[in-house]
Amino acid sequence: MIKKYIPRNYYLQAIKPYINTNIIKVIVGQRRVGKSYFLYQVIDEIKKIDKGANIIYINKELYEFDKIKDYRDLKNYITSKSIKKRKNYIFIDEIQEINRFEKVLRDLNAQENYDIYCTGSNAHLLSSDLANLLGGRFIEIPIYSLSYKEFLQFHHLEKNNQSLFSYIKYGGLPYLVNLRLEDEPVYGYLRTIINTIILKDVVARFAVRNVYLLERLVEYLADSVGTLISAKRISDFLKSQNLDISPNSILNYLNYLTSSFFIHKIKRQEIVGRKIFEINEKYYFEDLGLRHSLIGYRQTDINKIMENLVFSQLKYLGYKVTVGQIGKQEIDFIAEKNDKKVYFQVTYLLTSKKVIEREFDNLLKIKDNYPKYVISMDDYAQGNLRGIKHLNIIDFLDNWSTPTP
Numbered sequence: 001m002i003k004k005y006i007p008r009n010y011y012l013q014a015i016k017p018y019i020n021t022n023i024i025k026v027i028v029g030q031r032r033v034g035k036s037y038f039l040y041q042v043i044d045e046i047k048k049i050d051k052g053a054n055i056i057y058i059n060k061e062l063y064e065f066d067k068i069k070d071y072r073d074l075k076n077y078i079t080s081k082s083i084k085k086r087k088n089y090i091f092i093d094e095i096q097e098i099n100r101f102e103k104v105l106r107d108l109n110a111q112e113n114y115d116i117y118c119t120g121s122n123a124h125l126l127s128s129d130l131a132n133l134l135g136g137r138f139i140e141i142p143i144y145s146l147s148y149k150e151f152l153q154f155h156h157l158e159k160n161n162q163s164l165f166s167y168i169k170y171g172g173l174p175y176l177v178n179l180r181l182e183d184e185p186v187y188g189y190l191r192t193i194i195n196t197i198i199l200k201d202v203v204a205r206f207a208v209r210n211v212y213l214l215e216r217l218v219e220y221l222a223d224s225v226g227t228l229i230s231a232k233r234i235s236d237f238l239k240s241q242n243l244d245i246s247p248n249s250i251l252n253y254l255n256y257l258t259s260s261f262f263i264h265k266i267k268r269q270e271i272v273g274r275k276i277f278e279i280n281e282k283y284y285f286e287d288l289g290l291r292h293s294l295i296g297y298r299q300t301d302i303n304k305i306m307e308n309l310v311f312s313q314l315k316y317l318g319y320k321v322t323v324g325q326i327g328k329q330e331i332d333f334i335a336e337k338n339d340k341k342v343y344f345q346v347t348y349l350l351t352s353k354k355v356i357e358r359e360f361d362n363l364l365k366i367k368d369n370y371p372k373y374v375i376s377m378d379d380y381a382q383g384n385l386r387g388i389k390h391l392n393i394i395d396f397l398d399n400w401s402t403p404t405p
């Protein structure tokens with residue numbers, strides 16, 4: 001198999017410890033974020049390690065594999081391609097398209113001469129089916145749209161405000177390297193991706209009947225990025241637009257969209273007491289380009305866009321992210337990883353004393369010693385203010401790493 005690709009070494013380092021182990025590697029993420037090409041990268045890495053590797057590759061998006069419809073077909077195909085006295089490396093792309101696939105994975109995993117890798121675009125299906133039959137024997141490795149640093153690498157761009165604007169406006173889907181970074185070709189392509197996600201990963205997968213209402217919900221979410229919302233609030237808004245849908249149905253639709261990795265739901269967390277609130281969450285898009293292809297890029301939305309940027313980078317870096325609540329005040333993000341915690345406030349520009357006080361004062365109310373940051377687009381970050389660091393967004397996206405408290 002010879003495929004040209006741009007390596008994504010951040011993810012390769014994440015999967016390397018599990019190569020040639022008795023753990024199924026499940027690579028998850030939204031469609032078109034680069035899962036297939038990452039598989040090619042892993043295959044090449046394995047060929048370096050094991051010169052006699054027997055690679056068995058299945059891609060359910062290719063017609064040649066259309067006959068593999070259920071676990072019996074899958075088992076028969078793999079058996080026919082396996083070599084008994086060699087290590088067999090199984091790669092299955094978009095495995096959720098195979099009915100009861102988990103039965104075969106369990107069987108193969110019990111044998112010593114198989115090393116298994118698969119990708120999927122449906123979080124609920126993968127996590128529930130695998131957890132039921134393979135608890136403790138699989139690891140999920142999420143793949144996201146390109147980070148800003150990857151975007152620069154893919155498009156051969158320099159780190160500056162112009163490349164940041166292109167990244168903000170068009171997003172980080174890898175295929176954009178084949179298009180001019182201009183509105184018409186990019187947004188035309190991105191709209192086809194949205195249609196695929198909506199129709200294949202949501203409508204078909206969950207038997208959604210009211211596609212028009214689902215599309216209006218997606219547009220509402222695009223307009224409400226970074227805003228605390230509830231199913232009741234969404235339902236009331238849609239009713240004002242003569243679209244009658246219950247809060248329970250809204251919750252179902254939201255779950256379908258998050259399962260497809262199209263959007264991400266962020267819960268609120270009380271800073272004192274660490275209580276997790278069960279209502280009024282925030283939603284962010286996996287890819288900003290997809291969001292803009294729905295409702296257009298609007299400079300007036302820059303604060304929402306900034307929040308989505310910071311959220312996406314924190315997820316890329318492996319953080320668990322929540323919205324902070326301290327009294328009646330909100331902290332944009334609490335990011336936690338490996339027993340470390342970092343607080344973030346995000347704003348477009350620190351244009352006045354009032355804005356500076358608002359962004360810094362909320363963080364100053366937090367009485368612990370974990371690092372605290374204000375991130376903005378100001379060309380010259382102002383350093384520290386009473387222990388709170390001010391970072392330019394480009395510096396954050398390009399080289400920020402977990403600080404030591």
